Amino acid sequence: MVISALAFTFLNVFVKTLSNFSVYQIVFFRSIGSLFFTFPFLIKNKISFLGNKKGLLILRSVFGVTSMTLFFLSIRYIAMGTAVSIRYIAPIFAAFFALFFLKEKVRFIQWVFFAIAFLGVVILKGFDNNMQVEGIIYALVSALFSGLIFIIIRKIGNQDHPVVVVNYFMIISAVIGGLLAINSWKNPIGLEWLILMSLGVFGYFAQLYMTKAMQVGETNQVAPLKYLEVIFTMIIGLIWFGETYTIWSLIGILLIVLGLTLNVVTKRK
Template sequence: MDVKKALKYMVLSTLGFACMNATVKYLEEVSSYQIVFFRSLGSLFFTFGFLLKNKIPIIGKHNGLLILRSLAGASSMLLFFMSVKYLSIGSAVSLRYTAPIFAAILAVFILREKVKPLQWLFFLVSFFGVIVLKGFDKHMNSYGLLLVIIAAVLSGLVYVIISKIGKREHPAVIVNYFMVTAMILGGVLSINSWVTPKPAEWPFLLSLGIFGYIGQIYMTKAFQAASTNIVAPLKYIEVVFTATLGVMLFQEVYTVWNLLGIALIIGGLVLNVWYKSKYNN
């Protein structure tokens, strides 16, 4: 176990995702459908290359679950990108991270998993953070909030489906299915609303897949370098990086209540990861 290496990898991963989030925010005039299309297309260059290079079969064995995971993931991605157009990127990312709460609830019914009382308390802390974030921010867009919460629910479903798949499929196959589905979804939905990007927007559109791939690959490396209870809480560094970019690049303003809400959301989730990894194993 190499904690320093895991920390380095996770910092690179969260920075990659934060840059992707900021790029989506910058492309406000570009349709969310097109953003999903280009983000997926860019990542497919890497995933297909990896599968072909390592001679891994592109078609998995559990196609039903793979397709269901891909549809849920692609829909979640689309709704999150749409929400960024209405919310500050720091708040949107924080709210998206409520996904583990919905994953835990869904896992109770689908996977018959048990959630201990203290874990529900931690989830309640995070949910209270959502209330603080919205309740004390009169300027927070309700439509954007609805979009990102639905995105979080679908993301929670993704976690459950991946748990269902387990180690029966190679991670690259799962990601590849996701990117193909997202590309098709984004492409089809863009047909009637396609707007040719401006010359200055093309580099940003093409960078989406690169940032997304950097985030994915280094996150995987981090989990391989150290135990989950050490690495998982580090994922929330993405919120710090994203909010910082929001302030620096888009002059976003975060009130004390915004910061308290974000802190409660992330704090409750980090405590849950710590507790689950320490007492549920």
């Protein structure tokens, strides 16, 4: 999980580094890079590319590319650590949607922890005057679509291989990102090629090692470690980009991470 958090961190950092490229072009290269891993895996293991739940797979992919694009946009307006923290409130939206679409029950104590996390978002915007509202909105809507993705993946269940789900996501993201990037396309030069192609590599291994962590460890022990991404991203943001955090920003981020971590531990117990 620590390796996964580091991979996600470097993905965030390189996306911010590529601010002179359109966000759609970044989405395109992020997707193409991962396809170099998913295609060989499916071919080697003789798994069908089409999948079984085609409608849900397409819907999950559309929601996924929307969430990813909005998150990449958010880190152009606000500090990376703040954007990552807000994106992680997706479980709150997922729990809300699960009540209606999956008829799942959410314990009262979980709503208390969700309230703590959401209070952190309110503090970020309400008390930090340096925070740009566009970045907050982009990150919040990104989290909302991530919450919908949780529901769709639950609907897909075990009827499709996880790599098939990811492959659909990457193909549709590459197509949508590529088409939307045509008008603002900028040819990469030198090292920019390597950075753009590395996005897919970091994204793939971040997902891979997060999955492995869940498979070999107790969820309530390893899941909270994914929030190390917030700490790693904040540290690199401070050193690399000179990002600054007010005391209110730090309190808000702390509440978000605390509320979500308590929810994970309590839910699994």
